[in-house]
Amino acid sequence: MRPGNIGYEDGRLVVPDRPVVAFMPGDGIGPEVWEGARPVLDQAVRTSHGDLRRIEWVELPLGQSALSTHGALLPDSTVAAIRDLRVAIKGPTMTPVGGGHRSLNVTLRQELDLYANVRPVRYFPGVQSPVRHPERLNAVIFRENTEDVYAGIEFERGSEGCAQLRQAILALGCEVSSDAALGVKPISRGGSRRLMRAAFDYALKQGLGRVTMVHKGNIMKATEGAFRNWGYELAREDYADRVVSAADGPVPDGAVLLEDRIADAMFQDLLLEPQLFEVIAAPNLNGDYLSDACAAQVGGLGIAPGANIGAGVALFESTHGTAPDIAGRGIANPGSMMLSGAMLLERLGWSEAAALVVDAFARVLRSGRMTIDLAAGRDGIEVLGTHAFSDAVRDAIRNN
Numbered sequence: 001m002r003p004g005n006i007g008y009e010d011g012r013l014v015v016p017d018r019p020v021v022a023f024m025p026g027d028g029i030g031p032e033v034w035e036g037a038r039p040v041l042d043q044a045v046r047t048s049h050g051d052l053r054r055i056e057w058v059e060l061p062l063g064q065s066a067l068s069t070h071g072a073l074l075p076d077s078t079v080a081a082i083r084d085l086r087v088a089i090k091g092p093t094m095t096p097v098g099g100g101h102r103s104l105n106v107t108l109r110q111e112l113d114l115y116a117n118v119r120p121v122r123y124f125p126g127v128q129s130p131v132r133h134p135e136r137l138n139a140v141i142f143r144e145n146t147e148d149v150y151a152g153i154e155f156e157r158g159s160e161g162c163a164q165l166r167q168a169i170l171a172l173g174c175e176v177s178s179d180a181a182l183g184v185k186p187i188s189r190g191g192s193r194r195l196m197r198a199a200f201d202y203a204l205k206q207g208l209g210r211v212t213m214v215h216k217g218n219i220m221k222a223t224e225g226a227f228r229n230w231g232y233e234l235a236r237e238d239y240a241d242r243v244v245s246a247a248d249g250p251v252p253d254g255a256v257l258l259e260d261r262i263a264d265a266m267f268q269d270l271l272l273e274p275q276l277f278e279v280i281a282a283p284n285l286n287g288d289y290l291s292d293a294c295a296a297q298v299g300g301l302g303i304a305p306g307a308n309i310g311a312g313v314a315l316f317e318s319t320h321g322t323a324p325d326i327a328g329r330g331i332a333n334p335g336s337m338m339l340s341g342a343m344l345l346e347r348l349g350w351s352e353a354a355a356l357v358v359d360a361f362a363r364v365l366r367s368g369r370m371t372i373d374l375a376a377g378r379d380g381i382e383v384l385g386t387h388a389f390s391d392a393v394r395d396a397i398r399n400n
C-alpha cells in the first residue's frame with residue numbers, strides 16, 4: 001500500500017492523516033458543483049483538524065471529458081483506481097435514454113460491487129417544500145444497488161435472446177406475448193441480506209429505533225416477497241434481541257424494530273406519517289423511486305446527497321443529473337455535492353468536519369441565501385451563484 005492510501009483491515013477503513021481521495025467532476029454542471037463543494041470540504045477539515053489532516057485529492061477521468069482524453073467514458077484505469085483508493089466522489093454523468101451507452105453509474109456500481117445506495121433525507125429550514133411539515137421526514141434510505149431490473153438482463157423485442165428466453169418461459173408453462181421485449185428481475189438471498197445487514201448496522205450504530213423494508217411482495221412473491229422474508233430471517237439469525245419484529249413481542253430497550261410496508265402504500269405513508277420512518281431498506285427499483293420522492297418532499301434533488309457503499313469501497317455522488325439546461329452558467333446548486341462530501345468525511349471517520357459542513361450549509365439556507373433553484377418565485381431571498389454560495393458556506397464554517 002502506498003503512503004496516503006486508505007487501507008482496509010478487519011472490516012474497517014484505516015485512514016492516514018493525509019488520505020488520497022479520488023474525485024470525478026463528471027458532465028454538465030458536474031465541474032461547477034464540484035468547484036463549489038471542494039473548498040467547503042477542505043475548509044471543514046482545516047477548521048476541525050488544523051494542519052494535522054488534509055485530503056490529497058486526485059482527479060480520475062470519467063464521462064465526456066474522459067472520452068476525448070482517454071477514448072472511453074469510463075476508462076478501466078478509473079475503476080481500478082477507485083478500487084485501490086477505496087473512497088471517491090463523483091458528479092453527475094450523462095446517460096442517453098432508450099439506446100446508446102449504459103449508465104456509467106450503474107456500471108460503476110456493478111464493477112465495484114457497491115451494493116448499498118445510501119440516501120439520507122432531511123429537511124433544511126429555509127428551503128421551500130410542497131408539504132406542510134417537511135421537517136417530519138428525517139430518514140436514511142438503503143437501496144439495493146446491484147440487482148433487480150437494474151441488473152441489465154434485457155432483450156429487445158425481436159432479438160435472438162428475446163426469442164430464446166420466450167421459448168424457455170413458454171416451456172415452463174407461462175404465457176408471454178410474441179411481440180414483448182423481455183427483462184429479468186434477479187433478487188438474491190445474499191444480495192438482500194448484505195443490504196439489510198448494512199441497514200441494521202447503521203440503525204444500531206446511530207441509535208435509531210426502526211427499520212422499514214419496502215417491497216411489492218404481494219404481487220412479486222418470489223422476488224420482492226423473498227426480499228422481505230430474508231430481512232426477517234437475517235434479523236432472527238444474526239441480530240437476535242437487537243433487531244426484532246413486532247411478532248417477536250415487545251421491543252427490548254436499545255433494540256431496533258423491523259417492519260415492512262408494501263411499496264405503493266409506502267408512498268402515501270411517507271406523505272401522511274413521515275415521522276414513522278428512520279431507516280428504509282428497499283430493492284433497487286423501489287429504492288430509486290422512493291429516494292427521489294423523499295428528496296422532493298423535503299425541498300428538492302439539488303440538495304439530496306448520496307453514497308454507494310461496498311465492502312471496503314465507497315463512492316459518493318451528487319444525486320441530481322447533469323442539468324444541461326443550466327450547465328456553464330454558474331448558477332447550479334452545489335449543495336448535493338457538498339452534503340455528499342460530508343458523508344465522505346463521515347466515512348473517513350472525520351465526524352467533526354462532516355458536521356461542520358452540514359451545520360454551515362443549514363445556517364446559510366436559514367439566513368435566506370440560496371441558489372436560484374431553491375429561490376425561484378420567493379420574496380426576501382438573496383439569490384447566490386454557485387461560487388458565491390460556496391463562499392458563504394465556507395465563511396460559515398470559518399466563523400463557526
Ligand code: NAD
Pocket residue numbers: 029033091092093094095096105301302317318319320321322323324325326331332333334335336373
Ligand atoms: P437533472 O437532475 O439533470 O435536471 C432536472 C432539473 O433539475 C433541471 O431543470 C435542472 O436544471 C435541475 N437541477 C438539477 N440539478 C440541479 C442543481 N444542482 N442545481 C440547480 N438545478 C438543478 O435531470 P435530467 O434532466 O433528467 O437528466 C439530465 C442528464 O443527467 C441525463 O443524461 C441523465 O441521464 C443524467 N443523470 C445523471 C445522474 C447521475 O449521474 N447521478 C442522475 C440523474 C440524471
